[in-house]
Amino acid sequence: MAPKAIIAPSILSADFAQLGADCARTMDQGADWLHVDIMDGHFVPNITFGAPVVAKIRKHVDRPTENHGRGTFDCHMMIAEPKKWVKEFQKAGCDLYCFHYEAAFSSAAESPEGKTDAKTNPKDLIRYIHDCGLLAGIALKPMTGVEVLTELLESPDAKERPDMVLIMTVEPGFGGQKFMASELPKVQALRQKYPDLNIEVDGGLGPGTIDQAADAGANVIVAGSAVFGAQDPAEVISLLRNAVNKASA
Numbered sequence: 001m002a003p004k005a006i007i008a009p010s011i012l013s014a015d016f017a018q019l020g021a022d023c024a025r026t027m028d029q030g031a032d033w034l035h036v037d038i039m040d041g042h043f044v045p046n047i048t049f050g051a052p053v054v055a056k057i058r059k060h061v062d063r064p065t066e067n068h069g070r071g072t073f074d075c076h077m078m079i080a081e082p083k084k085w086v087k088e089f090q091k092a093g094c095d096l097y098c099f100h101y102e103a104a105f106s107s108a109a110e111s112p113e114g115k116t117d118a119k120t121n122p123k124d125l126i127r128y129i130h131d132c133g134l135l136a137g138i139a140l141k142p143m144t145g146v147e148v149l150t151e152l153l154e155s156p157d158a159k160e161r162p163d164m165v166l167i168m169t170v171e172p173g174f175g176g177q178k179f180m181a182s183e184l185p186k187v188q189a190l191r192q193k194y195p196d197l198n199i200e201v202d203g204g205l206g207p208g209t210i211d212q213a214a215d216a217g218a219n220v221i222v223a224g225s226a227v228f229g230a231q232d233p234a235e236v237i238s239l240l241r242n243a244v245n246k247a248s249a
């Protein structure tokens with residue numbers, strides 16, 4: 001049985017002119033996490049926003065209501081220098097810092113000790129993210145195979161193990177793209193080997209594609225246009241959750 005279903009609407013499809021209100025409403029509609037897409041115009045050909053905006057929306061989502069608690073900010077860092085921004089995002093209210101494997105090797109930034117490493121690697125970056133008090137996720141673009149993660153996922157040191165793997169089911173950069181079912185064997189392979197791992201899928205997920213992703217073993221579901229574009233977002237969130245729970249029962 002896979003870990004519990006986590007539904008994480010991508011706020012890339014929210015109305016940026018009223019982002020705080022949209023985020024709070026989405027939590028009230030039943031979201032577990034908010035998926036926050038950070039794009040730098042280098043790693044991907046699109047730009048979104050940075051830590052100051054995350055800090056502002058945090059305030060809207062932190063308000064106490066009957067329907068939701070704090071709301072986990074799942075920050076999907078589509079940026080060329082992931083190490084550089086860990087502390088800024090931690091201060092802004094990020095909970096889970098998910099960087100791209102493909103970006104980690106070229107990242108230059110200050111280490112916790114104040115030294116500058118010209119190069120880092122995924123293992124050191126995961127340790128650094130954990131040392132900063134955040135959960136660590138690692139994301140793979142469609143062209144990257146899951147075998148690159150074996151050493152990390154099987155590390156005897158929990159500080160070096162990712163808390164979540166994100167399998168992209170579109171090329172990162174834009175919302176509203178077509179779901180790539182060709183990525184699902186990666187999810188299947190991970191689920192077979194790691195029954196307790198949080199496996200997130202991102203890109204093109206919605207009522208028409210969720211069953212395939214859930215059957216493959218994904219339990220963390222990102223959906224942008226399918227949730228924010230729906231007449232009844234609460235119904236879509238619940239449909240996504242039921243599909244995951246049914247597949248993992």
Ligand SMILES: O=C(CO)[C@@H](O)[C@H](O)COP(=O)(O)O
Pocket residue numbers: 010012013035037076170171172173174175176177202203204205222223224225226
């Ligand atoms: O990371 C990305 C795109 O790069 C995603 O998080 C998208 O924002 C998901 O949008 P939909 O495909 O669900 O509309």
Ligand SMILES: [Fe+2]
Pocket residue numbers: 010035036037076202222
């Ligand atoms: Fe994303």
